[in-house]
Amino acid sequence: MEPTASPGPHRVAVVTGAASGIGLACARLLVARGDAVAMLDRDGRALRYAATDLARNASEQVVxxxxxxxxxxxxxxxxxxxxxxxxxxIDAVIAGAGTMSGGSFAHSVPGEWSEMIDANLTGMLHTSQTFLRDLCVAAESDERSDLVLVGAIAGRSGFPRFAVYSAVEAAVGQLARTLRVELGPQGVRVHQVQPGATATRLGSTMSDRSARKEWQSLRHQVPPVDPADVAAAIMFGLDQPPHVTVTDMVVLPTLQDAVLPGVQGTPTRERPRWSLR
Incomplete structure (x- = not known):
């Protein structure tokens, strides 16, 4: 009797920024579903720890x-x-690597802008282009083929003291929209997820003390979204039939719109600084 062939993984996904936060949450859900996962991150120590931990109970490959x-x-x-x-x-790529710096535009540090642009935008461009051939090959086989760009709500709303971060995330949104037009005819689906305040380390190392305190204050006022919830939204997009694309997913804490002022750039007595929508 011929041995029964293994059915193979459901999906084979690359995740950048996979050592922590939303990237790690995506890797965990993918592994739990029986998908094969390739994890990428610049923090080698954290990456090895996370990947080794996931590989212990994985039914498919974790590299x-x-x-x-x-x-x-x-x-x-x-x-x-x-x-x-x-x-x-490879038939799915989740581009989740990124960082955040803030502070008043007049006094912020251009060197920090460069680091953030490199990680959040240039890295997104390199990731998308590097794995594009893999995604096109998957699409040619009439399989689901997905590119997921993890942006931020700051890309669509006014975000005082985070002007450059907001501009970078707006560029990510435009990249997603344009690639969707360009790659859709080839069968590659391009999704963008824009989380609000999320329980990750993002923003914890900002050099601007005032911006860091304001960010921490926001997270105290608004219970942040768990990274696993953002990852679940991404999985929803991946699981749609090949002819369906979930284009833009905004995932916010329930209280975020209630706590933050409703008019961009208009301070209130109670909330003199923050305004996201």
């Missing part, structure tokens, strides 16, 4: 590579290495 997504050459090398180690072709 990882330490890489800075803003370095196109290193990312290409990582892609080739991961593709050789995976038992099936």
């Amino acid at each position: 990882w590579a330490e890489v800075d997504v803003s370095d196109a050459f290193s990312l290409r090398e990582a892609r080739d290495n991961l593709a050789a180690r995976l038992s099936a072709p």
Whole structure:
């Protein structure tokens, strides 16, 4: 009798920013579903710990590579290495690497802008381009093929003291919209998720003390979304039939709109600084 062939993984997904936050939450859900996962992050120590922990109970492959997504050459090398180690072709990419800096525009540090632009936008561009061939091959096989860009609500709303961060995230949104037009005819679905306040480390290392305190104050006023809830929204998009794309997903804490002022840039006596919508 011929041995029964393994059915293989349901999906084979690449996740950047996978050592923590939304990226790690996505990797956990993918593994729990029986998907194969390639985890990428520049924090090698945290990545090895997270990936090793997930691999213990995984029914499919969990592989990882330490890489800075803003370095196109290193990312290409990582892609080739991961593709050789995976038992099936890549058909989903979740671009979740990113950072955040804030402060008044007049006094913020241009060097921090560059670091944030490199991670949040340049890294997103490199990730999308590096794995595009894999996604197109998957789409040619009439399989689901997905590119997920993890942005932020700041990309669509006024975010005082975070002007550059907001501008970068707005660029991510425009990238998603334009790639959707360009890649849709090839069968590649492009999704964007824009979380509000989320229980991650994002913003915890901002050098501007006032911006950091305001961010922490917001998180105390508004119970943040769990990264697993954002990851669940992403899984919903991945699970749609090939002819359906969940284009933009805004995932906010229930209290966020209630706590923050309703008119952009208009302070109130109770809330003199914050205004997101």
